[in-house]
Structure formats: C-alpha cells, structure tokens
Amino acid sequence: MNSIWEERSFVKNPDLVVVGAGITGLFTALHARTQDPHRRILVLERGPHPSGASVKNGGFACFGSPSQLMFDLDNEGADVALRRVEERWKGLGELRKTLGDEAIGYEPVGGYELFREGSELHPRVAERLPELNRLLHGIFSRDVFSWADDRLSGLGLHAAHLSWNALEGAVDSGRLMRTLLHRVQGSGVDVRFNTEVDGWHDQANGMELQLRSGGVVKAGQAVIATNGYVRNLVPGSDVVPGRGQMLITSPIPGLKLKGTFHMAEGYYYIRDYDGRVLLGGARHLDFSGETTMEDGTTALIQDNLEQLLRDTIIPGVPFHIEHRWSGVMGFREHGGPTAVEHLSPHVVVAAGLGGIGVAVGIRVAKRAADLVA
Numbered sequence: 001m002n003s004i005w006e007e008r009s010f011v012k013n014p015d016l017v018v019v020g021a022g023i024t025g026l027f028t029a030l031h032a033r034t035q036d037p038h039r040r041i042l043v044l045e046r047g048p049h050p051s052g053a054s055v056k057n058g059g060f061a062c063f064g065s066p067s068q069l070m071f072d073l074d075n076e077g078a079d080v081a082l083r084r085v086e087e088r089w090k091g092l093g094e095l096r097k098t099l100g101d102e103a104i105g106y107e108p109v110g111g112y113e114l115f116r117e118g119s120e121l122h123p124r125v126a127e128r129l130p131e132l133n134r135l136l137h138g139i140f141s142r143d144v145f146s147w148a149d150d151r152l153s154g155l156g157l158h159a160a161h162l163s164w165n166a167l168e169g170a171v172d173s174g175r176l177m178r179t180l181l182h183r184v185q186g187s188g189v190d191v192r193f194n195t196e197v198d199g200w201h202d203q204a205n206g207m208e209l210q211l212r213s214g215g216v217v218k219a220g221q222a223v224i225a226t227n228g229y230v231r232n233l234v235p236g237s238d239v240v241p242g243r244g245q246m247l248i249t250s251p252i253p254g255l256k257l258k259g260t261f262h263m264a265e266g267y268y269y270i271r272d273y274d275g276r277v278l279l280g281g282a283r284h285l286d287f288s289g290e291t292t293m294e295d296g297t298t299a300l301i302q303d304n305l306e307q308l309l310r311d312t313i314i315p316g317v318p319f320h321i322e323h324r325w326s327g328v329m330g331f332r333e334h335g336g337p338t339a340v341e342h343l344s345p346h347v348v349v350a351a352g353l354g355g356i357g358v359a360v361g362i363r364v365a366k367r368a369a370d371l372v373a
C-alpha cells in the first residue's frame with residue numbers, strides 16, 4: 001500500500017525513461033531535464049553503477065589519428081568523415097564546458113600517432129598529411145597534424161616516426177562519469193541501478209518496459225541508450241558489438257611516456273595514467289572473436305598488447321600487469337554516424353558510437369533528447 005507521497009514522488013509513471021546510464025543515456029536525461037524541468041525522467045541501468053564502455057574506456061579525449069582519419073576519408077568519403085571529426089571536436093568542447101575540466105580530470109596532453117620501423121602506413125600518411133591538414137582547415141582553421149620524430153627518445157619510445165596534434169587530451173573516465181551522474185541526479189532525474197530491461201513495446205498512449213526482475217515500468221516515451229548491447233533490446237539493429245580489451249601496468253618509476261598515443265588506424269591506444277602505462281586495442285587481430293557482448297580477455301590479444309609494451313612503448317623497462325579488463329563498443333555494421341532515430345512512436349534508439357564515443361556522447365544525447373522533447 002503506497003502512501004500519497006510515494007505515489008506522487010516515486011511511483012508515478014515517468015514521462016521519459018532512458019535505458020542505460022552510460023555517457024549517452026545520462027546526457028540524454030540531462031538534456032531532457034534542461035528542456036523541460038517539470039518532466040519526470042527515470043534512468044534504468046542494469047549494473048550497480050554505470051557499467052558499459054563509458055567506464056571501461058581509455059579516457060582519450062580525441063577526434064582521430066591521421067591514419068584513422070585517412071581510412072575514414074577513403075571508405076566513407078570526405079563529407080561523412082569530416083562531419084564526424086567536426087562532431088567529435090564540438091562534442092569535446094561541449095563536454096569540457098558542461099562538466100568542467102577539473103571535474104572530468106581533463107589533461108591537455110595532446111595526441112600522437114606512432115609508426116614503427118617498416119610501417120606500411122607511414123609512407124602513405126606522410127604523403128597525404130598536407131592534404132589531411134588542408135581538409136581539416138574548414139573545422140580547425142589551422143594545421144592540426146605535424147611530425148614530432150625528435151620527441152621519440154624523450155618519451156622512451158622505440159618507434160620510427162611520431163605525428164603530433166596539440167588539440168587532443170585525456171580524461172579520467174571514472175571522474176567524468178561520477179560527475180555526470182551526480183549532475184543528473186542533482187537535476188532531479190531518478191536513476192535506478194541493478195535494473196535490467198528485458199523488453200519493451202509501444203502502446204497507444206505511451207510505452208511499457210519489461211524488467212528482468214519481472215516488473216513493468218510504464219512511461220510516456222523511452223530512449224534506448226545501451227550502445228553495444230542494443231541488439232538485446234532491438235534485435236534487428238545494425239549496431240554490432242565490438243569488444244575492446246585493456247591492460248594497465250603497475251607504477252613504473254621514472255616513466256618517460258606522457259600523453260595519448262594511437263597506432264595502426266586507431267586499433268591501438270596507449271597513454272600514461274598515474275605513473276603507469278594504460279594500453280588497449282588489437283581488436284583487428286580477431287574481429288570475429290571480439291564481436292561479442294561478453295566481458296573477457298584473451299591470450300591472443302593480451303599477449304600482443306604486452307609485446308607492444310616490450311618492443312615499442314617501454315623497451316627494456318621491467319613491468320608487470322596490474323589489471324586487465326574489457327568493454328563493449330557499438331559499431332554501425334556498414335559504417336556511418338551514430339543511429340539516433342525513432343523505433344516506434346514513443347521509443348527512440350541512440351546507439352553505435354564506435355570507438356570515439358567520449359567525444360560525441362554529449363551530442364548524440366542532444367539529438368536523442370530532441371526527438372523525445
């Protein structure tokens with residue numbers, strides 16, 4: 001028997017439910033709250049805290065390395081590829097402005113791309129870097145990328161070439177998500193953890209969500225923001241899961257590495273964090289095995305990452321691996337921008353942020369919130 005207070009403040013059907021408390025879901029709730037302070041908004045998250053890629057990632061505040069951007073230009077054409085860079089760049093600015101650099105642990109350390117001896121990518125990138133800079137002038141009004149081979153030894157790296165871009169940085173993804181969660185809760189949005197949504201259906205005057213616990217939540221509208229896990233709720237979605245594996249070393253005395261580094265079209269990502277090396281990627285070594293929503297690490301990928309540490313990142317430096325983990329990204333099957341669209345009159349999906357979601361999450365969320373405004 002609920003009291004009138006419970007009914008009015010806790011039980012009443014929400015106007016909007018957001019499924020998933022990642023960067024997309026939480027910013028969707030925040031935008032929706034800003035648009036209408038009187039709307040009752042509920043976020044449902046299956047984990048005990050935000051538990052998806054937003055808290056498993058590398059914390060790169062980036063918009064793409066030269067070889068990655070060249071790959072996109074060749075595969076998607078200049079319009080789509082450049083629009084995506086612009087989205088990332090604007091998104092990073094909005095993220096920093098909205099939450100504040102201090103609160104997200106932002107460090108303006110710049111971004112590098114590493115090329116090892118004999119790299120097949122390097123000659124192609126070297127030849128086209130002026131063209132890439134020219135194309136990016138429309139967004140940045142300046143040359144973004146330059147060469148910084150002379151910094152290799154100072155950073156302790158054993159590699160042949162290094163490109164540099166001063167505009168990228170690093171965030172502390174844990175602090176970012178805590179700050180965002182507190183902002184959302186402080187704005188009056190309810191966030192319910194340990195609540196897995198199992199299914200949904202649209203109805204004449206709203207929609208209904210079935211919970212794993214057996215309960216039901218009725219709402220006016222819903223946004224499904226479960227990214228790499230979206231196929232559990234939207235079986236026909238063209239967003240496929242892509243697992244990313246990570247590792248971090250124990251503290252390394254006198255670590256020379258400083259900054260964020262990419263390699264091999266963005267398939268490797270390496271940075272310093274708290275006196276350690278944080279490293280992830282190598283999904284391209286086993287695309288089919290890593291097309292999974294399962295958490296886990298494999299010897300194939302972890303060994304490859306460790307080898308990269310030994311050969312290239314901290315050669316000759318003893319280390320041990322303190323921690324390994326994985327997270328699940330969501331990729332559009334045939335490329336293209338993040339899907340933000342109506343699935344039915346009262347249900348919107350926002351998924352498929354790809355490998356650089358920290359930058360775009362806030363803008364994807366705005367598009368989702370606008371659709372349910």
Ligand SMILES: Cc1cc2nc3c(=O)[nH]c(=O)nc-3n(C[C@H](O)[C@H](O)[C@H](O)COP(=O)(O)OP(=O)(O)OC[C@H]3O[C@@H](n4cnc5c(N)ncnc54)[C@H](O)[C@@H]3O)c2cc1C
Pocket residue numbers: 019020021022023024025044045046047049050051052053054055056057058059060061062195196197198225226227228229232233243244245246269280326327328329330351353354355356357358359361
């Ligand atoms: C290993 C790794 C490294 C990465 N590194 C970077 C990086 O350095 N920089 C960068 O920009 N991007 C990076 N990314 C990508 C970026 O983290 C993602 O694009 C972004 O976090 C996606 O945010 P999201 O909110 O859409 O999804 P998520 O953060 O995955 O959030 C989805 C949420 O939905 C919840 N959920 C799922 N199913 C249900 C359900 N049925 N019911 C209720 N809740 C559910 C999940 O628990 C999760 O909390 C990385 C990703 C990974 C995996």
